[in-house]
Amino acid sequence: MCKGRGREGESERLDLGGWIAPLMPHNGGCDCQHAREGMAERLSADQICGCKADIRDSIRSMCVSDHSEEVRVLGKWASPFSNRIDLALKLKGVPYKYSEEDLANKSLDLLNYNPVHKKVPVLVHNGNSIAESLVILEYIDEVWNNNNNHAFLPQDPYHRALARFWCKTLDDKILPAIWNACWSDEKGREKAVEEALEALKILQDELKDKKFFGGETIGLVDIAANFIGYWVSILQEIAGLELLTIEKFPKLYEWSQEYINHPVIKEGLPPRDELFAFFKASAKNVEDRICEKTIDDAICFEALENDLYEDRHIWVSIYLDHYFWAGMRSTQRSESMHSFFNKFITRNSSLIQFVKQYDNCLGSREQAERESDAADFHTVIPCATKSSIEAQFQDVYTHQKFREVQAQFRGKANCITRLTNSALGYSVYEVGEQVSSSIFNKFVVTYESVAAEVKCQCLLFESRGILCHHALSVLCFEQVSQVSPRYILERWSKKVKRRHTHIKSSHDEPLIEPRSKRFGQLVFRSQNICEFASESEELTAILHRAYDNVMAEMESLKAKRKGTSSLSHEDANLESVNELQSPPRIRTRGHQKNRLGSKLDKQIANATKKKKTKVLSEAQIYLLM
Numbered sequence: 001m002c003k004g005r006g007r008e009g010e011s012e013r014l015d016l017g018g019w020i021a022p023l024m025p026h027n028g029g030c031d032c033q034h035a036r037e038g039m040a041e042r043l044s045a046d047q048i049c050g051c052k053a054d055i056r057d058s059i060r061s062m063c064v065s066d067h068s069e070e071v072r073v074l075g076k077w078a079s080p081f082s083n084r085i086d087l088a089l090k091l092k093g094v095p096y097k098y099s100e101e102d103l104a105n106k107s108l109d110l111l112n113y114n115p116v117h118k119k120v121p122v123l124v125h126n127g128n129s130i131a132e133s134l135v136i137l138e139y140i141d142e143v144w145n146n147n148n149n150h151a152f153l154p155q156d157p158y159h160r161a162l163a164r165f166w167c168k169t170l171d172d173k174i175l176p177a178i179w180n181a182c183w184s185d186e187k188g189r190e191k192a193v194e195e196a197l198e199a200l201k202i203l204q205d206e207l208k209d210k211k212f213f214g215g216e217t218i219g220l221v222d223i224a225a226n227f228i229g230y231w232v233s234i235l236q237e238i239a240g241l242e243l244l245t246i247e248k249f250p251k252l253y254e255w256s257q258e259y260i261n262h263p264v265i266k267e268g269l270p271p272r273d274e275l276f277a278f279f280k281a282s283a284k285n286v287e288d289r290i291c292e293k294t295i296d297d298a299i300c301f302e303a304l305e306n307d308l309y310e311d312r313h314i315w316v317s318i319y320l321d322h323y324f325w326a327g328m329r330s331t332q333r334s335e336s337m338h339s340f341f342n343k344f345i346t347r348n349s350s351l352i353q354f355v356k357q358y359d360n361c362l363g364s365r366e367q368a369e370r371e372s373d374a375a376d377f378h379t380v381i382p383c384a385t386k387s388s389i390e391a392q393f394q395d396v397y398t399h400q401k402f403r404e405v406q407a408q409f410r411g412k413a414n415c416i417t418r419l420t421n422s423a424l425g426y427s428v429y430e431v432g433e434q435v436s437s438s439i440f441n442k443f444v445v446t447y448e449s450v451a452a453e454v455k456c457q458c459l460l461f462e463s464r465g466i467l468c469h470h471a472l473s474v475l476c477f478e479q480v481s482q483v484s485p486r487y488i489l490e491r492w493s494k495k496v497k498r499r500h501t502h503i504k505s506s507h508d509e510p511l512i513e514p515r516s517k518r519f520g521q522l523v524f525r526s527q528n529i530c531e532f533a534s535e536s537e538e539l540t541a542i543l544h545r546a547y548d549n550v551m552a553e554m555e556s557l558k559a560k561r562k563g564t565s566s567l568s569h570e571d572a573n574l575e576s577v578n579e580l581q582s583p584p585r586i587r588t589r590g591h592q593k594n595r596l597g598s599k600l601d602k603q604i605a606n607a608t609k610k611k612k613t614k615v616l617s618e619a620q621i622y623l624l625m
Helices: 032-042 045-049 053-064 080-092 108-113 133-143 157-183 186-207 220-224 226-239 250-260 263-268 272-281 295-314 351-378 388-396 399-414 460-464 469-477 513-533 537-561 574-579 598-624
Strands: 013-016 019-022 071-075 097-100 122-125 128-131 415-423 426-434 440-448 453-456
Touching: 071 080, 071 108, 080 133, 080 220, 080 226, 080 263, 108 122, 122 133, 128 133, 133 157, 133 220, 157 186, 157 220, 157 226, 186 250, 220 226, 226 250, 226 272, 250 263, 351 399, 388 399, 399 415, 399 426, 399 469, 415 469, 426 469, 440 469, 453 469, 513 537
Parallel strands: 071 097
Antiparallel strands: 013 019, 071 122, 122 128, 415 426, 426 440, 440 453
8 A cells, every 4th residue: 555665756546436535745755644644634533434445454553553653664675585575565554664774884773773793684673673684574563463454374383384384494405506507617617506496496396386475366475485476586587597497497487477576565575677677787796505594794795895906904813713724824035035034145245146146045955955965864863752743743754844843842831721621522621831931821722532633722733734733742642642643744755856956057977967867858758749739639649648658667677676766755664764875965054155245355365375475475485685
């Protein structure tokens, strides 16, 4: 009888079986109090008694209703969940005031009336707010449930329970499946479409031969399924899919047509072209999920995206819990380019000097790497404790990384471990670390015995890849003798294979030159073969078979010979450490050749030489005398 949202200046007329009663114009929202007052003025008691019986009670209730009753809806025009409330109130004939919400800039009313979720829709009835669309629908049906109003739920308790079940199924299973099918990427599109079709089939099986889910009239399930009846046809057109069609689901498609063509429903649905344009524009930004709380986030995502860059001056960095992005960590000076070129390049270096000193720098780095390799395989750093876990790291890690692990084992002495909770192999510990004579820092550490997984609140392993002393203290408390392989990272192992040692450089040692030469020839020929074989699938398959045969033959020959070791770690393992040879030539550390800043050294050397020459000359003159 009354529109919740009307155009300004637009007037409606109510046909009362021959009586034409003009209603007041709508002004952006519905204020039906004036309409009732105007009708009461125009209709006398005799006229009311002369009306048709089926509308007499409704007119009388409008004329004598409590003018203080206030019904207000906070919603979003494109949201199917907000639209459910519009349709329910229109079907009940309840006048209400509608407030459009900007989800990118939420109003104080929305934050006050729905402080928990801060989402639409929200129904405000006489100052009391109700959130969640399904909850609101049942509230509307109970409050405005008399003989003259449309009942959404059946009287039978069993059928009422079934209606609630299918409403819940719609929101939890069917709607998410359809949404995922429309907005998933190409990789997961096929599976998502299958799930959506299966969900629609389940819904069609429930409909059976009924006109509506509520029988001959629109019920609670029909209102909750407004997304299926109206929004799906728009979204599947945008996504280029065919989900709900007359060929695939004839009964469900027939229901959707009956539903959207119902006079009250048709009047309460948003314009199709505007809804299509809205979702078309924001299709790339909408997340591949749907629920009553997240679809409104998706609707306002486009508005938020436009404002984010403008507010970049107030952006702050955040820590991603349990995730570490290598490369996002700030660089230490010892790891920077300044440290790499230290003692070789200065700000006064010329381009010619840079080329020469760069080669010297690489040579120094390679020499340091060789010395570290020799130390890792021929010397052993003693364990700081008697822990078998420390010995496990000692056998695998390089000296440099093992020293960092040892620091954590030493810090374990300052920790006090206390078990706070334990159930089904999952234990929670509180570890107190003494940082001074009277200050203790507390950390929560969890240990799962089945998976042998330990996690500490400090997240040292997640950020640096080293078990912290808090986690080691818990492992000691649990009497764990060996840690899971997940905590021993391969990149810090002595056995890591260094491929760059095969590449020829200007500072190669004579022993390595033949191998580098062979490696370069193989790379050159392999590149030509790969370029030729990549022209077709047949040639590529032939090359793969040839590679497999050659690899098998080389591995067989290698197993027979058990050749001598090389500088790379290709065959290195803990059992063959004693077979490794020392590097071909380890120069002692000293002044680098062609070192920058040697001008002063030359001047000192020349001055010393002149001084010696002068002393020698004076001595010769003295002897001649």
